[in-house]
Amino acid sequence: METPEADDGLGATPKSFALMWGLDEAGTRGPKRGLSLDQVVDAAIEVADAEGSAALSMSRVAKHLGFTTMSLYRYVDSKDTLIDLVSDRVIGPPPELPFDGNWRTGIEAWAWAVCHAVGRHPWWLELPIAAPPMGPNNMAWLEIGLSTFAGTSIPESVKLQLVLNVSLYVIGRMRVAKEVAAGATDDDYPAMLSRVLDPQRYPALTRAFSEQAFDDVEMDSEEAVLSFGLDRMLDGYEQFVRSFER
Known part of the structure; x- marks a missing residue:
């Protein structure tokens, strides 16, 4: 399900950008809300932490929250938008870093x-x-x-x-x-290649392998x-x- 890009007066902007920066409010249409955008994004991160990025789907996140898939579309218009929001949320804010002026x-x-x-x-x-x-x-x-x-x-x-x-x-x-x-795999990469590389054609690689550069x-x-x-x-x-x- 796709919705039009948000228009904040500066022209159309991607839905995910509008949501991340508060230019558009999620979950304002339809029946009484039972979720929030933060809950949806946090749930998606929990799903990915447990099952990997391949599990990031609207249906899987909805199931994790105990809601129907359609209910999520009131907050996030598409899987692409969800991934954009997750990508920024999961990286988190930067920590305080030691900096001596150098x-x-x-x-x-x-x-x-x-x-x-x-x-x-x-x-x-x-x-x-x-x-x-x-x-x-x-x-x-x-x-x-x-x-x-x-x-x-x-x-x-x-x-x-x-x-x-x-x-x-x-x-x-x-x-x-x-x-x-x-x-x-369990294959020994250097030993495997050493058996087939011609020293005349691959002199630099042969020297690297002979000097155990990969080890x-x-x-x-x-x-x-x-x-x-x-x-x-x-x-x-x-x-x-x-x-x-x-």
Whole structure:
């Protein structure tokens, strides 16, 4: 069931955006209300925590609440809207971060806070990314991320790109790791490939396998892999930020 996009006087806006920012009120039409939008979204999160993102359907959430599916449409017009609301709600507001005025300390703490927030609800990584985040929680995270570069001479548009790159790296790295783990088998990946790779055609890969690059003891956890990549990214940021201070 679809309803028209909300019109707040600034033109049509997506229903989920209007609900997240209080531009439209849910549950005002029809019989006396027995639910609230917050209850519906919280119930959806409870369902996903227990059963995974695949269980996020209007009917499953309605069953969890003890209501009919049709009754939910008074609060949320579609599954897509429900997922948008859940995606912003579950990430939560950003925590207070230690910040000593050094942009690198700040953005690194911000990146790990993102990692830990997502890690509390790993199924969040499976939600579709159909549009840029628009909700108040995501905007609060972006605000904190941008503020870490406040003391630099970097243009505002560039600050935004730097923060988004860190966010995409952390979330992308976690998303890939989750998908790989879900499809992992007992096969020994390096040994399996070593049997078929021709050293003449794949000299760099052959050297990597012979040096046990895929079994590096210092990279034996996903957190260590994420940390290594984040450190190298911020090393590059150091040079870039310094170029604006000359």
